[in-house]
Structure formats: C-alpha cells, structure tokens
Amino acid sequence: MDSRLDRMIARLVTQRRALERAAEEIRGLPGPVLEIGLGKGRTYSHLRKLFPEREIVAFDRDLHAPPDAAPAGADLVLGDFRDTLPAFSGRAPWVPAALAHADFGSEDRARDAAQAGWLAGLIDRLMAPGGIIISDRPMQAARWTALPFDTEGWPYFLWRVG
Numbered sequence: 001m002d003s004r005l006d007r008m009i010a011r012l013v014t015q016r017r018a019l020e021r022a023a024e025e026i027r028g029l030p031g032p033v034l035e036i037g038l039g040k041g042r043t044y045s046h047l048r049k050l051f052p053e054r055e056i057v058a059f060d061r062d063l064h065a066p067p068d069a070a071p072a073g074a075d076l077v078l079g080d081f082r083d084t085l086p087a088f089s090g091r092a093p094w095v096p097a098a099l100a101h102a103d104f105g106s107e108d109r110a111r112d113a114a115q116a117g118w119l120a121g122l123i124d125r126l127m128a129p130g131g132i133i134i135s136d137r138p139m140q141a142a143r144w145t146a147l148p149f150d151t152e153g154w155p156y157f158l159w160r161v162g
Helices: 004-025 042-050 081-088 109-124
Strands: 033-036 056-060 076-078 097-102 127-135 144-146 157-161
Touching (some): 004 097
Parallel strands (some): 056 076
C-alpha cells in the first residue's frame, strides 16, 4: 500500500505532466488560462512558468496561497465558483479561455462528484473552441471530448472543447 507521501508525489508528477501536455495542445490558441482552485498556488506558479505571455486568472473561495504564488488585482477572483465563474464572462474585454485547470478534489468523493456535476457547465461557458480542460476529477460537458492521457498512478483528466 502506498503512503500518503507516495500518493502526493504521484499526484504532483501526473499534474505537471498534464499541464505540460495542455501547453502543447493550446499552442497558438489565444485566450487566458483559468486556475479553478488556487489552493496553495503550486499549480499557479507552474502555469506562470509555462505561459509567461498569457493572462492567468485564479479562482478560489478563500486565499490560502502565499503572496508570491497568487495573482494580484483582478486576476485573483475570490468567492463561490457558482458566483465568480459566471461573473467572469462579463468582464471586459471578454476573451474565451484557452485552458482551464480545475483542481477541486478532496477526500470526499461524493461531494467532489456533485461539484463536478455543476462545475463542468460553468467552465464550459468560459472556454474557446479548441480549448483544453484539465481536472483532478472526472467531469463532462456536451462539447468536450476526452483526450487519452496515461496517468501512471494518479487519475487526471484532459478534454478538448469542440
């Protein structure tokens, strides 16, 4: 049986591979990157490395990341996703997102499944055709096509928006 440390390492290695794959998939597609679930800012920091030229907007209920791992100003959106994600599309100038990374998983699988059910629709409305969604939980929307991705010990999911 793997330890919690082993599982965390598998998660982070898989997450980094997914983000790097997504960077290749959206090369040439304009639009911001959305970090849905900022947490401690580790993924946001990596997104800045992968996409230094793109706007990266992070969403979370509360701020838990240190100042150097969180965006400033309007690129940090705090509050309930059910309120903040729909409001984002009203921001001017509106450009659909090329990439959304939704990292919202917890140890409560039933709660995560329920959240994935309503979160997918909110994310879908923000995405450009050809955009990529990455998540640590399975989700689905009518416009999304699952991309093959070998997860090597930790589930992670990629979809292309049709």
